[in-house]
Amino acid sequence: MTIFKDCPDGLVDDLSKLRVGIAGAGGIGSNVAMLLVRAGVSSMVIADHDMVEIQNLNRQFFFSDQVGIPKVEALLQNLQRINDAIDVETHIVRLTPGNASDLFGNCDVLVEAVDDAETKIFLIEEWSTAFPGKQIVSCSGIAGTSPLGEIRTERTGKLSVVGDHHSPLELGTFSAKVMTVASHMVAEIQSSIAGGKCASCTGCIPGAVSLLCNGERIPLIGFPSRMVENTVRGMVNSLKGADSSGSIRIELPVAGKKTTADL
16 A cells, blocks of 8 residues: 555656755755655655754644754654655754754755755755755745745756745744645646646746847746746736637837747
8 A cells, every 4th residue: 555546656666766865854844854754755854953842833844742852853753754764864053154064965955954044045045056956945934924826936057946935924824835845845846747737737938948038138048838827817807898718918128129939
């Protein structure tokens, strides 16, 4: 009996061969780890220096009887309750410049899940420099109670950043938003393993395509083309007498000439 009977065999097989590094075992890291195990990932390296505290329980994958236990140890216990055959290497260590490559060097993907801006920066820079061909999924803007629809994924090369990209931690961290960001991060890893496309997407807009707004060029790299099409059709549909179900042509004036695109 397998818990993955409803999942595509090829994707589960690929995920089972993946080794994921998780830097930080708090709200994002603990939930990403849980979601990855439920997705089929069975090999991880998790590093964090903190203990479980009572105030963590509103959003992190821990329980009241684990308060006072190192987070990585408590997390391992909980992950093994989902799949007791997983291979998880844990490190009770503070992440510092220079040790990320040593800790996560044998991983295929790194999840950046820390809440300190300085640590985020050096983790991303160190990983991207040491392993330019390996994916890193980061988070930015996980706090507050703003609409979950603001959460998006921005991609630059092998770096994906998930969140609303503006909310500071001072706004408070709540389970719904933290879990949503964690879910998007896991979905980003799954999408990458599956070939880079989500089920409802026709592909992402090439990096050379930009939107011109008041003369400012805004690159649309990484934006799913289906998202852009649906947005345009929604705008057209709001116009009286317009029919968004037919073909739509966008004309943008660029350097004295018109550039067109058909949807």
